Amino acid sequence: MNAVLSEPEAGKPSVPYMLAGRVSDEKTVVNISGGITIGGEDVCIIAGPCSIESRDQIMESAAHVKKAGATILRGGAFKPRTSPYAFQGMGVEGLKLLREAGDAFRMPIITEIMDSDDLAVIEEYSDIIQVGARNCQNFSLLRKLGRAKRPVLLKRGMMTTVVELLMSAEYVLAGGNRNVILCERGIRTFESETRNTLDISAVPVLQQKTHLPVIVDPSHAAGTWKLIHPLSLAAIAAGADGLMIEVHPDPDHALSDGMQSLKPERFSDLMIRMAQMARLMGRSIPGSC
């Protein structure tokens, strides 16, 4: 159980991330469900609120982002909060509401895992399992996700290097789960105008080092909705395989991350621009007009 994992077979790249390392032009395309993929020609747009707050809120959010053209619905049920006194998420009840919303609008869903105790229920209800920035080097959790049946979206930690991120992905891959999506979401620096500093260079650096899909979360990087538009376009221009964007029907009253959530109408405008940008990059966003 705590023994050394067996070494991968021969013919692998001579880097410490043998399974994550790129050996050819071939990229991994992760199949979600309903024909949706991440890492192929399409630019995948994941959108939705930071937290699931109520049935109405998640249904309304889903309706909006689906209509605007998003592919996958996001929503947090188990929330990692700096303070024990802050809203900690609706838990399993929220997860079920997210599933309901995903089904109602025919969108795959993604939610974050904080505790391996919740793995079974998240595996049952969610199409993708998200690992948050603070758990990027929670090796116990990663090892368990190596045996999970669902794709894993692994967020880079705020002070995780690109190579460490790949080593964390390696934990999941080495466990047998080959469906890993990487997510750049900003690193911690001295600059305080933004919540974190979006490391846009990490997108092409990762694309050169690994065959795994790479997406960008501009919401947590920026910490303010005012920067989501330019950062989203920049991410696609830099070669990202997708974006994860926080959208809330009423950001001013959101229980978490309201400041960085887009209003539905702004998200619709952004979708139009992102679709144009994707085309310029030789790609497409399927749901968009």
Add this chain to the structure above:
Amino acid sequence: MNAVLSEPEAGKPSVPYMLAGRVSDEKTVVNISGGITIGGEDVCIIAGPCSIESRDQIMESAAHVKKAGATILRGGAFKPRTSPYAFQGMGVEGLKLLREAGDAFRMPIITEIMDSDDLAVIEEYSDIIQVGARNCQNFSLLRKLGRAKRPVLLKRGMMTTVVELLMSAEYVLAGGNRNVILCERGIRTFESETRNTLDISAVPVLQQKTHLPVIVDPSHAAGTWKLIHPLSLAAIAAGADGLMIEVHPDPDHALSDGMQSLKPERFSDLMIRMAQMARLMGRSIPGSC
């Protein structure tokens, strides 16, 4: 379970870390076992190898550090490693060897928890439960440690601010476990001469903000044994309540962190100097001559 924790009672400081915040001159003294305390007048010296590697290795390590004057024996059984292919620790078997060594040399022991699945066995065998830097914001684990029967030594993450560290401590305190020890172990910066940058100012800053004991781990901060001596003296001079130092009988052949481990004889020399330094600071190191 995921509900908001109840707010603490009135009369608490008006900071978000209500239980960890300092309201008076009084400091928390954490009782370990056998009359040993952290946070009182004594400067507590925790020493031992990074990983438990064998019965001989941990017994020899314990003999050395005890003789030199260390108070508590450290040793990793479950190891957080960047690579899934690196030595992951001896697990429960190692933990039992650590207990045996602690008993043989009458020293309380401390080991790191990586997974809440191991909580029961660690609670059974270890006197202190260590939370590593990478789990500093693993809120699920922290909440569970709030119900643990053992004191918790919480290491600051490489990307964690002083206030965030206090908020993480608050998770444990709010759960009912009032025995929390904080540990500064270096933060991540641009400087690469050291593995991390020891934030020596965090010691007095924490002492001003919280009543909890604050210790320093110079080994992980420096990443090289050559700096342990000056950094240990500096930590006591800055007001630290203790030190956690990696000592290995044969650093060149250590399975982890050999570069930053002191040889026993160097540790003995350092103990003499630390005892002098403690006296200058109006404190003492009980085990030392």
Add this chain to the structure above:
Amino acid sequence: MNAVLSEPEAGKPSVPYMLAGRVSDEKTVVNISGGITIGGEDVCIIAGPCSIESRDQIMESAAHVKKAGATILRGGAFKPRTSPYAFQGMGVEGLKLLREAGDAFRMPIITEIMDSDDLAVIEEYSDIIQVGARNCQNFSLLRKLGRAKRPVLLKRGMMTTVVELLMSAEYVLAGGNRNVILCERGIRTFESETRNTLDISAVPVLQQKTHLPVIVDPSHAAGTWKLIHPLSLAAIAAGADGLMIEVHPDPDHALSDGMQSLKPERFSDLMIRMAQMARLMGRSIPGSC
């Protein structure tokens, strides 16, 4: 001379960078020469070698970048080098060669000032005066540039916040020189895959805070030519008013920064893509086809 500068008139924004701060939708358009501007509708492309090395090298560089569609020719005559033993630039002789190349290919030129002793000669020969990242808070130099007759391109220091950059611009503006162009060129972080971390968010943040033009230098940010293509496209997508890109006819034998310099043919390819990107953003690159 060392007296406090007089406070600017009323009606200015209530930020400490009163002259640099944005008060309306109006942006500053800096006129260079020959009808070329920075900050208007056009996306300005500055290109050329890191250092001027010989007459042949700068003439060949100029021919290439002009043909590919660059607007302004760059070349370092006075080079800030970490080591006193490294090539320090050709000095005034190099500056004259740069002027000759600019005239031959009808391109305005830009070169870096390191020492105010060189101000008169740089003012005489160069169309734009560049302040390097290491001099971003060299307040004596900035104050002297406030009296210079040429536009100033001010690079953000690797340790300079966005607000500090604006305060440095304020030194030049307060001295009477209203032609300041800001340049994001990467900040220093813990990540070592790139020479610096390009802070792409700084582009829209600056656009919101100031009326001054904002350009991006992907070469110094990345430190490797392999990332210039995606970062340049991302910069235009994020709203940059221009780019400064290092191009060398023979990067393998460059006297400085060869690793991060594009070969002429790669630059030509990039120009085509940048022109498409500029069009998508409702702008244009005049020299490009």
Add this chain to the structure above:
Amino acid sequence: MNAVLSEPEAGKPSVPYMLAGRVSDEKTVVNISGGITIGGEDVCIIAGPCSIESRDQIMESAAHVKKAGATILRGGAFKPRTSPYAFQGMGVEGLKLLREAGDAFRMPIITEIMDSDDLAVIEEYSDIIQVGARNCQNFSLLRKLGRAKRPVLLKRGMMTTVVELLMSAEYVLAGGNRNVILCERGIRTFESETRNTLDISAVPVLQQKTHLPVIVDPSHAAGTWKLIHPLSLAAIAAGADGLMIEVHPDPDHALSDGMQSLKPERFSDLMIRMAQMARLMGRSIPGSC
């Protein structure tokens, strides 16, 4: 002038900082004046106000710090300020007052140079020339200081690595001025509880790499007087050859850095403790009782 400096002679260490590099146990002892040295057995205490504000203020400051046991008097005449509208220092007039105070209390003086235009007058009046953090990589200034007749105290930049600091020292040394003192004053990190993060490890790292004296400025690192006491003791414990501490007779009304300046009585208390600490480290502070 911009030519490559000639390579140093054979027999030098194989590091890029050939003159600054340590080749033996021998350390450089910099002679100031009146028998005062930095880098020898004595721990040198430099104290005084951030800025010289008036004849009374600097005389009073000098009287206080001399009585408490400081060795050298500091005071800024030319002040690097983030804002062009902030107090910029008294200039030459202030420098003459500093000289007067130094003479009156028989203390050598140190002041900062911001502009090489002021080199002659600073050389005339000041015993030591200080280079501030923002000019740590102002290579033009450093090269000119290589020909100065006075010792140079070179502060580490906020984002300068230890090796870059040594390379900057190398500029001065290579110019012929062998009297260079290095000063750690905090680096810029994500932590905001302190103005900068004092890199205490830089003291022993520098001591291992160079023969030059290394001192610590806790005032600019901390940004608050409350941390000066523990940080000063820690610096001596870590092996620093001296300290530079801001002391002001009336911090609440200081024109700059009041928050981080010690009141005279607190400085006197600290001197007593520093003298005890120096003795523990096998050194002494001459002026102290």
